[in-house]
Amino acid sequence: MRLLRSTDLALRFLMRLAVAGDSSPTTREVAAGVDVPYTHAAKVVAELQHMGLVDARRGRGGGLSLTEQGRTASVGAVVRAFEGDGDVVDCEGSTPCPLNSACRLRGALRRAQEAFFATLDPLTVTDMVAEPTGPLLLGISRGV
Numbered sequence: 710m711r712l713l714r715s716t717d718l719a720l721r722f723l724m725r726l727a728v729a730g731d732s733s734p735t736t737r738e739v740a741a742g743v744d745v746p747y748t749h750a751a752k753v754v755a756e757l758q759h760m761g762l763v764d765a766r767r768g769r770g771g772g773l774s775l776t777e778q779g780r781t782a783s784v785g786a787v788v789r790a791f792e793g794d795g796d797v798v799d800c801e802g803s804t805p806c807p808l809n810s811a812c813r814l815r816g817a818l819r820r821a822q823e824a825f826f827a828t829l830d831p832l833t834v835t836d837m838v839a840e841p842t843g844p845l846l847l848g849i850s851r852g853v
């Protein structure tokens with residue numbers, strides 16, 4: 710199963726903000742720190758704000774920070790939100806699969822997809838920045 714780029718970016722941004730401490734980096738700084746174009750970053754940040762995981766303050770001294778909800782957010786919940794609940798295989802696309810009405814594989818794939826999400830459910834954003842990831846992320850971001 711391959712994640713959408715926006716899903717991975719959302720998690721990268723949350724992880725970057727989880728190590729920000731008292732600083733409030735701008736979207737541009739976060740984007741540069743994880744090597745992502747600004748326009749792409751801005752869309753993902755807007756979605757994270759909408760979900761209540763990131764707070765954005767404008768003006769001098771403003772910037773991005775994690776909300777408490779963002780700090781304790783489940784990685785599985787973030788992945789589900791960005792990926793949506795569609796099937797991993799498109800059985801009913803423009804040319805529907807002839808096995809569609811009685812396919813055991815379809816059910817097995819659905820269960821595998823749910824197991825994938827369930828593995829990520831107990832993990833939080835804060836868990837993801839424990840050593841060695843957090844210090845590395847901070848070091849990379851300082852160089853920007």
Ligand code: SF4
Nearest residue numbers: 800806808809812815
């Ligand atoms: S074989 Fe089954 S899982 Fe694959 S496309 Fe057809 S209905 Fe879907």
